[in-house]
Amino acid sequence: MSRPDPNPNKSFEVLQPPTESVSSLSFSPDDKHLVATSWDCQVGCWKILPTGSVVRKATMSHDYPVLCSTWSEDGSTVFSGGCDKQVTMWPLMGGDQPVTVGNHDGPVKEIAWIPQWKLLVTGSWDKTLRYWDINQSNPVHIQQLPERCYALTVGQRLMFVGTADRNLIVFDLRNLQTELKRISSLLMYPTRCVAAFPDERGFLMGSIEGRVRINHLDDSEESKNFTFKCHRDAGKIYSVNSLNFHPVYHTFASAGSDGVINFWDKDNKMRIKAMARCAQPITCSAFNSNGSTFAYAVGYDWSKGAANHNPAKAKTHIFIHKPEESWVKPMPRGATRR
Structure with a gap:
């Protein structure tokens, strides 16, 4: 029996991908580099050439699996965190060696740079957020959370944190x-x-039950809130692993353990486009700064634990795709779903 096509969408495949599942993808602010963190304890950086080809630039290591990454606003530095409970700074463009700039009492699940304050924020399974001035050894502030940090995103004015107690x-x-x-x-x-x-x-909130919640902050817009099923097939339920807004059109992509990437228009409550199903879960995804490029990783999602992980079958891939404008542009009212 022939194996399923690992690249059914004919996306550009990044060479020399991690050997284990990719946990996060992050484009540099100038879109010239892509960083991936992975369960093989590596942080890898690929340079995106003007021709569209991608070459591996550099790699650094943690002692345990790496779960998250972010860039400084000038694109010179990468920050990462993971199961070694450490927050690492990698002066990628300066050629300096990585250094530890912070620690948690549990794995570091999320990380983001706050440019307004020149601070790094990290969210951990130790039930805290910690804010770091990278020139100081101790956190500027420790914020207690009601439960473990599972998800985090930083905007221009607000920060949204999802915790284990939902x-x-x-x-x-x-x-x-x-x-x-x-x-x-x-x-x-x-x-x-x-x-x-x-x-x-x-905000959007995705869960392991294959649903997405669309929720407005202002109580006066409560009527616009709704929940919908998006990563389910023939009675099977798959986790929603990644949600990314298009930076220009403000539609969004959802990526799931069913191996599918969907593009959605939340205001018209419609799916715009579904990419072809991959043979393995989509573990994470990201748009670049202008939305012209979409990166996604395919591999084992650990939903069935280590006992069901077969490295020989679960090869990790990173793909880069140029979505057509019709995939990400809001649909006119009354249009038909795709």
Whole structure:
């Protein structure tokens, strides 16, 4: 029996991918580099050439699996965190060696740079957020959370944090030490990913039950809130692993353990496009700064634990795709679903 096509969408395949599942993808601010973190304890950086080809630039290592990464706003530095409980700074463009800039008492699940304050924020399974001035050894502030941090996203004014108890906590970036709002999720199962609306009037929340919740912050817009099924097939339920807003059109992509990437128009409550199903789960995804390029990783998602992981069958891939405008542009009202 022939093996399934690992690249049914004919995307550009990144050479020399990680040997284990990819946990995060992040484009540099100038879109010239792509960083991937993975369960093989590596942080890899690929250079995106003007021709569209991609070459591996450099690699650094953690002692344990790496779960998250982010860039400084000038694109000179990569920050990462993972199961070694450390926060690492990699001056990628300066050629300096990686250094540890912070620590947690549990694995570091999420990381983001806050340019307004020149601070790094990290969210951990130790039930804290920690803010770091990279020139100091101790955190600037430790924010207690009600449960483990499962998802985090930073916008222009607000930060959204999803916790293991299915709460979504909103912080105003001008007052990081005080919760602005706490919202109990209407999804039945744990949060997997969060994405802030581009105008920050609300957020998307994806869960392991194959549903996405669209939620507005202002109570006056409550009628616009809804939940929908998106990664389910023939009665099977798959996790929503990644949610990404298009930076220009403000539609969004959802990627799931069913191996499918869907593009959605939330305002018209429609799916715009479904890419061809991959043979393995989509573990993470990301748009570049102008939305012209979409990166996604394919591999084992660990949903069935280590006992069901077969490295010989679960080869890891990173793909880069140029989505057509019709995939990401909002659909006219009354249009037919695809």
